[in-house]
Amino acid sequence: MTTITHVDNAEPTAFTQDDLGWLPWLEPFPAEQLTERHWAGLVDASRSKSDYFMLLARDPDILQFRTKTDKDIFYNTKSGLPRAERELAAAATSRFNGCIFCASVHARFATQFSKRRDDVQRLLDEGVGAKIDTRWDAVIAASVALTETPVAFGDEQIDALREAGLDDREIVDVINGSAFFNWANRLMLSLGEPAPPEKG
Incomplete structure (x- = not known):
């Protein structure tokens, strides 16, 4: 497998x-070699346009489970946490981990579903210690505790989520997302x- 460098990437x-791009360090799977098994692994055919998913398509069975x-x-919202707060948990996790690309994706979705762009941006600008409101602060704190090390997540975070009004199903969604x-x-x-975002 060929390694790739991107010396001109800013x-x-x-x-x-912003809608950022992402550049792989390993060669994605060639689109012309996709088999039925690969298409099943991608789940959505449109993901064949993504270098990230085409790289993961080198192991299509694992990709399908993933x-x-x-x-x-994130999409099964018939019960449990609203989509905006599932995305908030992912954005907070990504902000804490330093994954600029993932944080951008899930921050955009958190804004889209909550209509609270300024609050989402505060998380990105100030970090996971930003104070927004009781409910969002509890979701962020729980996500960060679980991300920092799983044993840091426990009764304190569960109690804070319950005090903020989350029920058991919603708490499970916070845990799953983060x-x-x-x-x-x-x-x-x-x-x-x-x-950087593609120009055009």
Whole structure:
């Protein structure tokens, strides 16, 4: 597998809600070699346009499990936490981990579903210690505790989430969103680098 360097990339250094690009350090799977198994692994055919997903398509079975887990955590909103706060948990996790690309994606979704752009931007600008409101602060604090080290997450965070009005299903969604992105950030950070938004 060929390694890739991007010497001309002006890698973003500030957290943003802009639609950033991402550049892989390893060669993505060639689109012309996609088989039915690869398409099944991608889950959505449109993901064949993404260097990130095409890189992960080198192991299509794992990619399929990863993508279906991701979709269930963030899109299955018949009960539990509203989508905006699931995205907030992922954005807070990504902000704490330093994953500028993932933070930009989930901050945009948090803004889209909450209509609270300034509050989301405060998280990006000030970091995970930013004070927003009781409910969002509890979601952010729980996400960060779980991200820092799983054993740091416990009764204190659960109690704060309950006091902020979250029920058990909503708390599970906070845990799922932050735990998934704690893993996903590390994968993305080890496979490539963010790039400025495409011009056009």
